[in-house]
Amino acid sequence: MTIRETTGESRLRALCELAEQVRELMDATTLTDVPEAELTAVTATLTEATERLRASARAAPQPFEFAPDGSLRHLGNAVTGAANPHALPLAVERDGAAVRADVRFRPLHEGPPGSVHGGISAMILDHLLGQAAAAAGFAGMTASLTVRYLKPVPYGAALLATAEHTRAEGRKSWAEGRISTQDGTTLVEATGLFITPAAWPARPPTPPEG
Numbered sequence: 396m397t398i399r400e401t402t403g404e405s406r407l408r409a410l411c412e413l414a415e416q417v418r419e420l421m422d423a424t425t426l427t428d429v430p431e432a433e434l435t436a437v438t439a440t441l442t443e444a445t446e447r448l449r450a451s452a453r454a455a456p457q458p459f460e461f462a463p464d465g466s467l468r469h470l471g472n473a474v475t476g477a478a479n480p481h482a483l484p485l486a487v488e489r490d491g492a493a494v495r496a497d498v499r500f501r502p503l504h505e506g507p508p509g510s511v512h513g514g515i516s517a518m519i520l521d522h523l524l525g526q527a528a529a530a531a532g533f534a535g536m537t538a539s540l541t542v543r544y545l546k547p548v549p550y551g552a553a554l555l556a557t558a559e560h561t562r563a564e565g566r567k568s569w570a571e572g573r574i575s576t577q578d579g580t581t582l583v584e585a586t587g588l589f590i591t592p593a594a595w596p597a598r599p600p601t602p603p604e605g
């Protein structure tokens with residue numbers, strides 16, 4: 396992977412606005428109750444919009460890159476990337492080797508009726524634990540993730556996700572984290588092992604703040 400300096404901030408902002416509109420579209424699609432003819436008409440409009448976007452396409456999402464303020468960011472990331480409609484996007488704040496993020500899941504994250512799919516919770520925790528490891532200086536790939544589902548995770552509610560690095564041994568490092576309610580009830584907790592690949596440079600770059 397190469398890390399390059401960003402050009403075209405204005406275009407990137409426009410791309411992030413497009414991604415946010417697509418999130419709105421996904422939410423609207425999940426909950427719409429309009430008649431069939433309207434569904435068909437909207438599908439035709441979207442088919443046209445999709446073709447317009449495909450008129451010029453890249454091979455991969457927006458990469459890791461340095462923002463104009465010097466911070467490292469990854470706008471294409473599936474969890475945090477503002478340019479990726481799949482991302483919440485999660486805004487991760489760092490405090491030493493601990494990280495936190497406000498999370499509000501949406502109806503499109505539904506798994507069991509009325510609550511969030513367990514894989515979605517695991518994805519959020521995977522990312523947060525990884526950022527905690529990276530914040531402690533041990534950026535790596537997830538080698539294992541153990542998730543314990545304690546209570547159903549609601550969508551629509553303001554929740555908190557936190558994680559911290561716990562220990563390291565050579566290229567291996569461990570982190571733990573949880574998703575909890577604002578009053579401190581833990582809903583899901585996870586532990587993970589992260590390994591800095593042998594192929595990575597000895598000192599990975601400073602992790603992104605968000």
Ligand SMILES: CCCCC/C=C\C/C=C\C/C=C\C/C=C\CCCC(=O)SCCNC(=O)CCNC(=O)[C@H](O)C(C)(C)COP(=O)(O)OP(=O)(O)OC[C@H]1O[C@@H](n2cnc3c(N)ncnc32)[C@H](O)[C@@H]1OP(=O)(O)O
Pocket residue numbers: 396397459521522523524525526529534535536537538539566567588590591592593594595596599600601602603
């Ligand atoms: C220029 C590049 C820079 C790019 C990065 C830039 C910046 C990064 C900055 C910040 C990142 C910030 C945040 C990160 C946020 C989120 C994290 C989400 C991450 C993911 O979403 S990531 C996707 C899922 N993840 C995978 O896709 C991994 C696939 N896999 C592999 O890529 C390899 O498999 C790897 C790398 C895991 C190991 O490969 P390797 O060749 O480096 O290491 P090797 O095999 O030699 O093992 C060394 C020692 O680890 C033990 N070991 C190995 N694997 C183990 C396992 N699974 N469980 C238990 N122990 C294991 C061995 O047993 C040995 O142990 P021992 O030393 O004791 O013998």
